[in-house]
Amino acid sequence: MSKSNERNYGVYDLCVIGAGMCGVPAARHAINYARHATTKPYKVCVIGPEETQMIPDRDIWSAHYDEGRITRMSDPNWIWSLLARRSIQRYRKLEQDTGINFYSEVGSLTVGAEYIPVVQKTANDTGISVATLDNSQLQSKFPFLNFGDEDIAIYEAQNAGHISPRKLVRAQLIAALELGCDVIREIVNQVTEDNLLNGAPVMKVKTDSGRTIHARKVLIAVGCFTEFRKLLPVEPNLIFSPQTVTLVQITPEDAHRIEKMPSIIYRGKGAANWPGDALKNKDGAVGYYLLPPIQYEDGKYYIKMGHWDELLKGFLTTAKEVQEWFLGNGDENLGKQLEQAIINVVKDIKILGVHIDRCVTTRTPTRRPYIDLISPNLGVLLGGNGYAAKSSDELGRLAAHMMVDGCWKEQQLAWDHFKLQTK
Numbered sequence: 001m002s003k004s005n006e007r008n009y010g011v012y013d014l015c016v017i018g019a020g021m022c023g024v025p026a027a028r029h030a031i032n033y034a035r036h037a038t039t040k041p042y043k044v045c046v047i048g049p050e051e052t053q054m055i056p057d058r059d060i061w062s063a064h065y066d067e068g069r070i071t072r073m074s075d076p077n078w079i080w081s082l083l084a085r086r087s088i089q090r091y092r093k094l095e096q097d098t099g100i101n102f103y104s105e106v107g108s109l110t111v112g113a114e115y116i117p118v119v120q121k122t123a124n125d126t127g128i129s130v131a132t133l134d135n136s137q138l139q140s141k142f143p144f145l146n147f148g149d150e151d152i153a154i155y156e157a158q159n160a161g162h163i164s165p166r167k168l169v170r171a172q173l174i175a176a177l178e179l180g181c182d183v184i185r186e187i188v189n190q191v192t193e194d195n196l197l198n199g200a201p202v203m204k205v206k207t208d209s210g211r212t213i214h215a216r217k218v219l220i221a222v223g224c225f226t227e228f229r230k231l232l233p234v235e236p237n238l239i240f241s242p243q244t245v246t247l248v249q250i251t252p253e254d255a256h257r258i259e260k261m262p263s264i265i266y267r268g269k270g271a272a273n274w275p276g277d278a279l280k281n282k283d284g285a286v287g288y289y290l291l292p293p294i295q296y297e298d299g300k301y302y303i304k305m306g307h308w309d310e311l312l313k314g315f316l317t318t319a320k321e322v323q324e325w326f327l328g329n330g331d332e333n334l335g336k337q338l339e340q341a342i343i344n345v346v347k348d349i350k351i352l353g354v355h356i357d358r359c360v361t362t363r364t365p366t367r368r369p370y371i372d373l374i375s376p377n378l379g380v381l382l383g384g385n386g387y388a389a390k391s392s393d394e395l396g397r398l399a400a401h402m403m404v405d406g407c408w409k410e411q412q413l414a415w416d417h418f419k420l421q422t423k
């Protein structure tokens with residue numbers, strides 16, 4: 001996707017800044033939606049850099065440079081559940097339209113004791129089909145996994161599993177290009193309101209390379225990089241959470257042996273035979289998320305695990321800290337605990353290699369994304385809270401409609417849920 005397709009539209013109707021998980025679907029949905037509302041073409045561009053190495057002379061990357069993100073309709077929170085449901089229902093169509101397969105429907109398992117009733121209740125209330133597994137059902141259905149004697153689970157066999165965030169973004173880009181979206185591979189340096197254009201204000205978007213792009217409206221969807229450039233006249237209340245993940249490389253034979261493994265979210269006491277205190281919080285509870293074997297672009301199979309935020313030493317507060325985190329090696333101690341926890345949970349795997357990776361999730365005090373207008377011409381789509389990959393298509397759709405309409409017409413989800421909070 002390196003080729004620029006620019007049609008040189010002059011003044012765009014909408015410029016989306018951030019060609020990531022949420023920005024690209026926003027651009028795609030905006031063109032689609034506006035098409036039905038007007039006979040004139042709706043000119044959209046999405047601006048953002050391609051995937052790059054984490055090297056010191058760069059400061060902007062993305063939260064989607066990976067092959068595995070858990071997807072599931074079930075959730076303790078009905079809003080996230082609905083966002084995921086609407087997105088998941090569109091995955092297969094997007095795959096067919098673009099020829100990019102990004103979705104593996106291997107199912108999802110929420111294990112433990114603590115929030116199983118809450119997830120079950122949300123699933124019941126929203127009509128999501130899940131099965132509750134008692135401890136013996138859990139052990140017999142997944143004999144290659146090692147859980148505790150008290151653990152029970154919610155198993156979502158359909159409409160759940162994992163997606164490749166890289167491939168999903170690629171599919172969204174192809175679909176957006178197909179609709180006539182311009183993809184501009186630059187970093188935006190500044191967004192300002194410019195002089196009136198035929199009586200209406202116009203937004204001026206300046207890039208790092210010195211180029212200027214004009215648009216009637218601008219949507220900012222830059223993930224954790226809001227403060228890296230002068231994009232907004234306000235400071236959104238965002239918390240940047242440093243994430244460490246461990247990927248263990250396993251053999252193709254092991255990957256095949258455990259191919260029925262679903263994506264897993266765990267919150268419980270662990271098993272008595274788990275050695276040590278890997279991933280235990282101060283109350284003795286263990287928490288992690290775990291992806292089944294996925295073949296990465298190097299052809300090798302990896303199992304990936306990440307941790308809960310309560311094990312963090314602290315959050316990142318400045319752009320400099322975010323940049324330093326991306327350029328570092330993650331939290332090595334956490335990385336080692338994650339490796340041990342994978343060995344504890346997935347029985348009898350031969351480990352060929354271990355790789356510790358790092359990333360940043362963008363949290364909001366509401367734990368919901370911000371989808372809001374700062375002015376009639378400037379909107380935000382920020383704050384994935386670590387959950388937005390699976391729901392990015394619907395988040396993009398909601399933001400796109402808000403930008404095209406200039407207001408919130410969505411009925412089932414009130415705008416109040418997504419209102420921006422500033423510092």
Ligand SMILES: Cc1cc2nc3c(=O)[nH]c(=O)nc-3n(C[C@H](O)[C@H](O)[C@H](O)COP(=O)(O)OP(=O)(O)OC[C@H]3O[C@@H](n4cnc5c(N)ncnc54)[C@H](O)[C@@H]3O)c2cc1C
Pocket residue numbers: 017018019020021022023047048049060061062063064068069070071165186187188189221222223224225226228229243245306358359360361381382383384385386387388389390391392
């Ligand atoms: C380790 C980890 C595990 C996760 N696991 C899951 C999971 O299992 N399930 C799930 O649903 N979600 C998960 N997430 C969360 C999910 O990946 C994020 O919520 C999602 O990527 C956020 O999308 P976004 O578009 O807001 O940000 P991003 O995907 O980061 O996209 C932002 C884009 O903006 C671009 N940009 C930034 N600044 C500028 C600028 N000035 N000019 C132009 N472009 C700019 C960036 O290059 C980037 O491409 C996980 C996240 C992490 C880090």
